[in-house]
Amino acid sequence: MTDEGQFARMLLLAVDAWRYGTRDDRQQHDLQRALAEALRVAATRSGLDPARWRRQEAGDGLFAIVTDESAEPKVIGPFIRELDEWLGRHNHDLRLRARLRLRVAVHHGVTLPAALGYAGDAPVHVCRLRDARAVRETLEVFPEVNLVLAVSEPIFDGSVRQRHTSLAAKDFTRVEVADPAKQFFATTWVYVPGVTSERVGACLGTLAVSLRFAGAAAPPPGFFEQVLRPSFEAVGVAAPDGEEPTFRVPAELAGTALTGRWLEEVRTAVTAHCPLARIAVGIALAPDPAAASAEAAELADAEPAARLLAATDRGRIVIVVSERVHEVVVARGGRLVFPESYRRSQGKTGCWIRVPGHSVPPEAAPGPDSPPAGREVPAADQSFSAMTHGERSPILGQSTFTAPVILGDVHRHGGPR
Structure with a gap:
């Protein structure tokens, strides 16, 4: 870790437990113990050393600076899978309201040690993503899941989209986060183990x-x-x-x-x-x-x-x-x-x-020069290579035309039109 005031760009992890405040004292005690064990086991099994992490803990979660070398691909992949697996075993025989379920956020940015923990825009950013309404709602919408992961746009664009992680870009759903009261607006990418990104996108x-x-x-x-x-x-x-x-x-x-x-x-x-x-x-x-x-x-x-x-x-x-x-x-x-x-x-x-039946929607030019109803004529001097959809016709080539004739590589789905 750097000395106070020294510039450093770090990988940040923020974790929070679902519905912690609704539990009694004993339940909170047991949940904290389970959370600490879950993070330790998942980190160790994914090749990380949690003893090296710099932590700012809270009862229901933590903020951590992950100092391991090449940590990002390990966190966005093996760590999340191991964490989900541990939680699945832990929650197996528990009622829904007793389960340990987590919101996890990952970001990287400038972080400075401060008197009460860590300062900087990046620690604030990762915690706001973790606590975003859409991320919270994911655990409510999908009661069967154990965790939801939210990664920042720099993490997604620099690591996930570039295939440096074992979690694929197609598994994430883009979510716009807005908290006007705190002047916070950001894009996050959400991953829910076991749920397709399409279903997540629709349900968020x-x-x-x-x-x-x-x-x-x-x-x-x-x-x-x-x-x-x-x-x-x-x-x-x-x-x-x-x-x-x-x-x-x-x-x-x-x-x-x-x-x-x-x-x-x-x-x-x-x-x-x-x-x-x-x-x-x-x-x-x-x-x-x-x-x-x-x-x-x-x-x-x-x-x-x-x-x-x-x-x-x-x-x-x-x-x-x-x-x-x-x-x-x-x-x-x-x-x-x-x-x-x-x-x-x-x-x-x-x-x-x-427009179903058209490879590309036809243009319907407005005004007095529009084609008569029922007849769509492409504009003059426009080249087309047409595709409808199933049965393939011979290649006739590409041509410029003014009559409603299609010359090109024609494909059809569902037979002749």
């Missing part, structure tokens, strides 16, 4: 869907009975109650299950039962349920979706997802989720658009 916020029907104030007759409810049943999830066009998505339908399988079931049912319906589907993710619903409705009503629906007199579905949904779910891809099929909106609304 509320997913909401909003449906808008072009040319009609209400959905087509039978839409909820023939399309919406069967689409939820097809993916094994109970449909939302009522017949409101904007609804919150059940937690079980997280991530790509919503943007992939469920949307495909909706599309199939619409084709069968409402072949002329033109529907905009807005999907949003926000910490507050009301905010998620409002944003989903705004996306479904947004001008880009309206123009694409107005450009055709045939049946069509336009999917509009928020920046957050695209980042957390779509960009990672998955079953029936094709990131390359989304196009960023050029309008004021921050969103991404997909």
